[in-house]
Amino acid sequence: MSARPDSSEPARARRSGRRPGNPGTRDAVLSAARDAFAERGFDGATIRQIATAAEVDPALVHHYFGSKDKLFLAAIEAPANPADLLPEVLAGGREDLGGNVVRMLLTVWDGPMQPAALALVRSAVTNDWSAGLLREFLVTQVLRRVVGSLDMPAEQREVRGALAASQLAGLVITRYVVRIEPLASASSEWLVATVGPTIQHYLTGKVELPG
Structure with missing residues (x-):
């Protein structure tokens, strides 16, 4: 989980409460996705739920993975699509x-x-x-x-x-x-x-x- 921003950071960053697009973001999304898919199944899990758990904007999940299907395949390290x-x-x-x-x-x-x-x-x-x-x-x-x-x-x-x-x-x-x-x-x-x-x-x- 990202550290709480200090007062020197821009107000927009403080309000968002989201992870920036850093190298750890992708791993955080994958971890949240694995939990969501295991607990709720593919149909029950949503991009918004996964993004919230990973503390990122849903648009960033789409940026990294494109779709829920592709996110799922990446999360389980599927051998093929x-x-x-x-x-x-x-x-x-x-x-x-x-x-x-x-x-x-x-x-x-x-x-x-x-x-x-x-x-x-x-x-x-x-x-x-x-x-x-x-x-x-x-x-x-x-x-x-x-x-x-x-x-x-x-x-x-x-x-x-x-x-x-x-x-x-x-x-x-x-x-x-x-x-x-x-x-x-x-x-x-x-x-x-x-x-x-x-x-x-x-x-x-x-x-x-x-x-």
Whole structure:
């Protein structure tokens, strides 16, 4: 937290009570963002709340990060921006969504971004705070974008996204964290062919809503 300004500082600076744009400002915003997203979720957290907690003007948050989506990805040190990968996932149309989602996941995890992705999941396994952030990443940044392309009621999209998330999270943990064979050493194409149909069913097949 910044020190209280002395009487020699300009009146405008004393009235604002905001952090100036110094090197510590970005870190303060990221820290406040992590807390906000973990406690309130992506939808519940706002730029204004985060700016208030970091003692900066909301305009400065937009200056550093551009949007709430980009702030969230920076806060959790996401290994990739799903928005950049989404066009490839959707390119095959509705019938190829399951396999393309699995392929996107493996592209991130088997590539140079794996250390950052692995750190995120390992932290989530042992820490409820990190687990909340990982959940928000999977649901709001990945699967919400995928199921948003499907023409169906919002309640169905939510359930289908959650079911797909359960399968993808399980695949990540068994393949990369606890390394259960043969999943740990299986080829990407085998996993796409084997796990993809399950994701496809969750996304477009017959699924009963919770009663």
